[in-house]
Every structure is written in C-alpha cells, then in structure tokens.
Amino acid sequence: MSTQLEPAEPIAKGTFATAKQAFGDLFRWNQRVEITNEYGENTYVWQPPAPLRNPISLFAMLKGRDWLFFLVGLAAWTADAFDFHALSIQTTKLASYYHRSKTDITTAITLTLLLRSVGAAVFGLFADKYGRKWPMVINMLILGLLQIATIYSSTYGAFLGVRSLFGLFMGGVYGSAIAMALENCPTEARGLMSGILQQGYSLGYVIAACCNLGVGGSTNSWKIIFWIGAGLSIAVGLIRCLFPESKQFIEAKKHRKENPELYKDAGAAAFWRDCKKMLAKEWKMCIYCIVLMTWFNYYSHTSQDSYTTFLLTQKEFNNTQASRGSILMKTGAVVGGMIMGYVSQWLGRRRTMILAAFLSACLIPAWILPTTERSLSASGFFIQFFVQGAWGVIPIHLNELSPPAFRSSFPGVTYQIGNMISSPSAQIVNAIAEKTFITSAKGDRVEAYGPVMGVATAIIAVGIMVTTAFGPEKKGARFELAKVAGEGGSDENLAKKVADLERGNSIAEAEKGGDARFENVAMESKEMAK
Template sequence: MSAPRNEPAEPVASGIIPVAKQSLGDLFKWKQRVTLENEDGETTTEWQSPEPLKNPFSLMAQLSAKNWLFFLVGFCAWTADAFDFHALSIQTTKLASYYHRSNTDITTAITLTLLLRSVGAAFFGLAGDKYGRKWPMVFNMCQIVLGLLQIATIYSKTFQQFLAVRSLFGLFMGGYNKPSCGPLLTSPRALENCPVNARGLMSGILQQGYSFGYVLAACANLGVGGAVETWKTVFWIAAGLSIGVGCIRIIFPESQQFIDAKKEGRQSHGAGAFWAETRKMLRAEWRMCIYCIILMTWFNFYSHTSQDSYTTFMKTAKGMDNAAASRASIMMKTGACVGGTIIGYASQFVGRRRAIVVAALVSGCMIPAWILPQGERSLSASGFFMQFFVQGAWGVIPIHLNELSPPAFRSSFPGITYQLGNMISSPSAQIVNALAEKIKIAGPGGKRVDAYGPVMGIATAIIALGIAITTSLGPEKRGRKFEHAVAGAVVVSEKDLEAGDDRSDTDKTAQRIEDVELSREK
C-alpha cells in the first residue's frame, strides 16, 4: 500500500518582503513547507508533518563511534573556548582591582576579543573549506597559541600589555570558535555526520559546551577564592585546558566528506577558482548572509548582555561575596545546559523558528524575577530559569544555521556570519558596565550601587523581542539533506569563468549532488 501523498503547497516566495510574509504565516501552521526535487530536476512544494519525537537515548544510539568522535571533540573544543573566554568575564572585579581600573575598562578586553574573532573566523573558516577541516585548526592549535596567550595574560604587567594580549587572543580564538555553534571548524563536522532526526538533540547538547565551559570557569573561580591575585590561577587552568584540547585535535581524523570530495575530484585545486566560487556564492546568497548576520548579532547581544556582567552584578549590586556569586553563576549556567539540550531537542518536532521564538519571549517575561530578588538562593533559582530559555534558544542555532547555509560552504558561511554578528555586538559587556557605573540605584540596606540590574533587564528585553521578530520573519530549512553535499570549494573551470556562468552556487551544488548520487546508485 503506497504512502499517502502530502498536501501540495505554494512555492517558496522570492524577495525580502514576500519571504517575510510567507515565513510569518508559516510560523502559525503546524506543517512545514518543503521543496522537493525529482530526478528530472523538477521542483514541487508540499506541506509535511514533523516526525514525532523519538526517545533521546535511541537517537544518540544512532550515532556511530566515528560520529561520537566528531561530536565529543567538538564539545571539548567548545568547552575549552568558553572556559578561556569566561576566565576573564567572571573575574572582572578581581582584574579591576589588580590593574587599578574600573570594571568598564576591564571589559574593553572583552570587546577587543570579540571584535577580532571575526578576522580569525574568516581566515580559518575559508581555509577549512579550501584545505579541509582538520589542518587549519591543527595549525591554530598545534602552535598552542591560545594556551600561550593565556599564560601571556598572566605575565602582563601593565593594562596596555593586558589589552594587547587579549586582542591577539581574540584573533586566534576566531579560528578556533564557531557560533553559536561550537568551534568553527568542528561544529559542521559534528552535525553533518549526525542522522537527520537526531540533529536537534545533538545541536542542543553541542551548544552547551559553551555553558559547560562557563560552569567550569565559575567552579575554578570558586575554588581559588576571592583574593585579587587568584585570577592568575584560573588563567593557568585555562591554559592547560587549551593545550590539552590542542593535543587531542592533532590526532583527530579528517572529515570523511572532504576525503570523498577529494577522491571524486570535487575539491578545488586553484585559489582563483576557490575565490571565484566564493564570490558567486556571496552574489547568489547575499540575502541569506545579511539575514544570518542580523540574527547572529541579536543572539550575541542576547548571551553576552545576560551573562558576562552577571557575576559582577551579584557582587556589586547585590552585595554577595565571591563564593556566593560563583555558586549562583554555576547554578545559572547549569540551567543553560539543561535548557539548551531540551529546547534543541524539541526543535526537531516543533520547528527551529518556533522553538527560538517561544524561548526568547519566555525569557523576556522572566526578566523581573531575574534581577529583582535578593540573596543567593533566589538569584540562583531565577538565574537558572532565565538561562534555561536564553541558552534554550541558542541550543537551536547550531543546526538552524547549518541548515540555512549554502551546502558547499558550511564551514565558512556559519562561522563568518556568526562572527560578523559577534563583531557588531562586541561592545555589549562594555556598554552594560559603562551605563551601570554611571547610574546609581538603591541597593541592600539603602546603599547606592551601580544599576546593573535595570541596565541588563532593559537591554535583554529589547534583544529578546528583536530575536522573536527577526526569527518570525526569516526562513527555515529543518530536515535539509546535506549528508552528500559538496565539501569545500567546488571546481570552477576556466571555461565557466570565461563564459560568465551565472548559475547560483546552490543550483550548481544541487546538480553535483544529484550527479554523485546517481553515480553511486549505478
């Protein structure tokens, strides 16, 4: 007995306004609009019902040993990256005392780190598409650059030296780090090797490597105590973690996708061909690039505004000591780990955009309960649930961004769009600290304190609403098949270049995928 046919749907709209209208309407329809292509290249559009959620343990059991290898290394690299970054953000007050500067001055280092990550992301991301995922990252990690720069931070005698080292740290972190998405050169590999119905769950877990790194950094800060000089011990731990992950990364195998592409002659051997194809991709996909950059700008503001200054907020505005603030931070990011995993998993059923919109709106509603309570227990509980939904929305991003990416550029496209959004939002922590230090409110016992709570609350409310609106008006390609997509830059012949072949990268990639699949069947 043949399977019932799905209901036909109108084709996907073209143009910014029509796409926005169609996407907003589709958000309130349970079924998903999907475009299909037959063997003759003819396309049809139909409504498909989402597959029911499966037991998460059975989904994880679908991953092979090699799948788990890709995934676990990606998780560890993302955790090390987060520990490196938050070793500074959770110790802002210690560093301010050490260098005799304000909290706002110290957060300048966070701005520079985030700003310069984009340069490293562009270089290592494009190199990943050109030369494979492994060796560009090995080059970055094999030099133990991040670990050495953590050590260099410890030995920075002046504030100017401190800023210079953190700028270099951001430059190399860009090659190591991917959006929202796990490390730039590891996340595409971790997710592209996952079964389709397991991607939402694994995306949510992978993204929480970032939150887990924060938890470890907060644990280290709690363990070393509140003395000013103890910030150096946390940086020593961060250096050891980075070097350890770098050593593991050296023996990590190359992506099977890239190996297959090389065997089948689909790897570009000329830099000119690679850049020509990249330019064509940008011309064809510029709308998607701009949309993803805007979305990632909102998301980076979302996370950094709600977390980077939260430990400082508890210590300066709530009167908590280092131990209490660290314990509350640990609980806060534990909520992030749980929320990111659950909401990422749920997105496989309810849809990527719907999961993001609901999580963002709920987090906005929770802001009063997040900033108004007093005491460690209340702030720990409210922080747990706030970050449950903040990182819950983030848990969907790794797979959502990969599904929106042009198939041949899933190493560079997600990383560059994420990092450009990250660059735009880089002053977020500095803005929060600058405004908070200028505005005074009544604190515990009537003492005048910096207004971290109101500043963070208002900013996060605006950002959460921006995420909900932007996501509602954007596209979704849940369940997109990219297991056999072309890895890296594809060959652009001299004949094509001379003839001015104007076909989009997506069209040519789809044809190559179809040709490869037909040859495999034969």
C-alpha cells in the same frame, strides 16, 4: 522519501515576499524542507514534524565516528569558552596585577570580540577549502600558547597585544567546531546534538568559575586559571590530530583521484569563484544571519555579563553568594540549551526560538525583583534556561541556513560579526546602571542593574521574536552530499557527469546503490531520456 511527501513551492523571491512566506509558514504545522544535492540543486517538500523520540534512541543513531567528531567539536568549543571567560571572571585580579582600572582590563575583552570576526573569516575559509582538521588543530594549539603568553605578559601593553591575537585565533574555532560536530549527525538527531553542542560555551564558563573559586582570591592566582586553559586548548588540538579528516573531504579527495579529468579546473581559483558565486547569491542570507546573531549576542551578554555585579551591588550579596548564583545561572543555561535544542527537532527551529524568547521575557520580573539568594538563584536558573534554550537551536539553524559548501565559514563569520557588533553590550548596561539609582530592600541607594538588565533583555527578546518570525528556516535540509567548494563545480563538469550517466556509465551502479552521489543525476538523466 521525498516522492512520498507533498511538494512545496520554492522559497519566494524578494525580501518582502520571503518574509511574508516565512511568517505564514509559522502557522502551518507541516514544515517546508529544502533538499540540496551535491550539485547545489534544490527541491522543496512539506514534511510533517517527526514526533519527539527517546533521546537515547537519537544518541544510538550516531556511529562511533560521529561521536568522536561531535565530542572533539564540543571539547574545542568548551575549551574556547573557558579561555575567554578565564579573563572575564578575573577582571578584578588582573586590574590589581597590572595596576589598572577594571575598565582598562575590559578593553582586552572588547579587542578580543572585535578581532574574532577576522579569525572566523580566515580560518573558516581555510576549513571549507582544505578540510576541518588542520585549521582546528592550528587554532587550538595557538590558543593554548597565547594563554601562556598572557601569563608572561609583564606590561599592560603586552597584555592587550596578546589578547588581540587571542581574539583572532579564537574566532576560527566556532565555525569549524559546529561544522565538524554536526555535518555528519543523522538528520533526526541534529536538534538534540545542536543544543548540547552550543552549551559548550556555558560549560566553559561553569568550569572556569569553579576553578576560580578553587584557586581563591589572591592577585596572582589568575595565572593558575590561564595555565589550566592552556592545557585544555593544547590537549584538544593534539587529540584532533589523532582523528581523520571529515568524511566530506575524504570522499572529495577520493573522487578527485579517481576522476582527474572532472577536476582539472579545481583549485584555489575555483574555490574563490565559488565564494563569489555564493556571496552574489546569498548576500541577503548573510545580512539576515548577521542581524539575527547580533540580537542573540546582545541577548546573552546583556542577561549574563553583569549578573554577578547585579547580585553584588543591587542585591548586596557577598562574593560567595554571588558566585553560587552565577554558577546556578549557567547551569540553567546548559540544561535549557540541551532541552530546547531537542524540542526544535519536533516543533521547528523558529518556533522553538520564538517560544524560548517569549518565556524568558515573561520571567524578567521574577528574575530581578526577589531579594533572597534562593529565589534569585532559582529565577536566574530558569531565565537562562530559556535564553540559552533559544541559543541551543542556533548551531544547527545556522548550519542549515548556510550554503552547503561553506558550513564552516558562513556560521563562524555571521556569528562573530554579530558578536563584534554586540561587544559594547556590557558597557552599555554598566554605563546606564551606574547613573541610575534605586532603593534596595535594605534601604540603601544602589545602582539600578536589575531594571536596566530587565528592560534591555525585554527589548532584545522582542527583537529576536520579530526577526525570527519573518526569517527563513531550512529545518531538515539535506546537505550531506554537497560538494566541497572549488572541487570541480563548474557547469562544464556537471554537464560531463550528466552525459556520462546518459551513456549508462554510472546509472547501473547508482541503481545498485554503489555510488549514492550519482543517484539524483541518474534519475534526472532517465527523465531526460524519456
């Protein structure tokens, strides 16, 4: 297909040159697409955006195996989000149970967020080296056990210790889940599936909030929510045991068995060598993605975490009204993430994120100024439609920006470091709002949560638009044939493969389509022969 497309110049060298090129690409309808083969070799073409297709036809492109991997990845991310929000939505109950202030209880949230980046690095690297299956199984089973351990934490100190460990293992879920769910999706369907996948986080919140309403407001009812979370996590881990490893790792294992001489230097040493090469080559991309994810995590936490408090204090709603408003807000997030992720397949990743951030900023007055439950619920729905609409593009955007052999560790680590940096976002909003007062519609002096959240969200939305406008995009990057890190990736092995092909050992088979992994090298060998 690439031979029918207009060749594009490679990504510019240098930070400023790359930013200038990326900004210019925003205003060119055709999109620069990088195609990566299994040896890490890149070519670039200008590809016209495909027209938006019927979502049903995109769903039909996924085979049964693809759906299984996607649904398990979605279930893992949803269960992970449920486990996290099981604490955040029950802060008052836990404060009463442990006889501590709500601020003391939120310390557990901060510790969880801080340690997630460590878990993302450890389990992400394991997933890139040994496969997606068992790191995820271990993560989910231990998360379930830690939910149970939280229930039996009789002291505040034990509670903090368990939640710290929870953050460590929670951090490993995101990277493995999105890699497993998206790496085998057809290119045309990735935007839609990315939007659906990301909203597992919002779906986990909605389920937790609904469960919380169902169990009531008694102090000890928090334990029921944690039992539900434990069951969900353990169930996902056990279900993952029933399915095979990702296709990439199965093929790598098969090829290693058939060609042991090509993999004699493969192993842990080769894996870490590839890690060092990746970091030396992609350190700027790492920093960019961390900055982007810091903005995005501030974006979601600032606009969501204090929303219920905003309804209770500034708008003076009762608990039932505030809960309904929060659930509708997150419902908007689920819908928006799916739709905007779908649109990104046509409009492009960066243009979609910039558009969503811009529209969310425009909606800020309608989000904080109304006084009735209906109007606030409607505006909360639509602002989160666009906030999480921008977020819906993130899983596939990070997957496409990732070095092909590190599609588990790279997104997971950059996402979780951004999450760690943004961890005090809710505390910042609360600290400023509690010291600033305005007059409510009823004439009372109330804490200014609305103005603080509005100003902060506007600043963050602008930051996202600027950072995204000058950042890279690799929409449509073809990384399906990328080799597994550490699996015979040395220059000597590549040279041997090329030599074999030149002697005709694999060209005939490649021409017949028998081994797609050799097609690119076969073509290059013919050119060399000429």
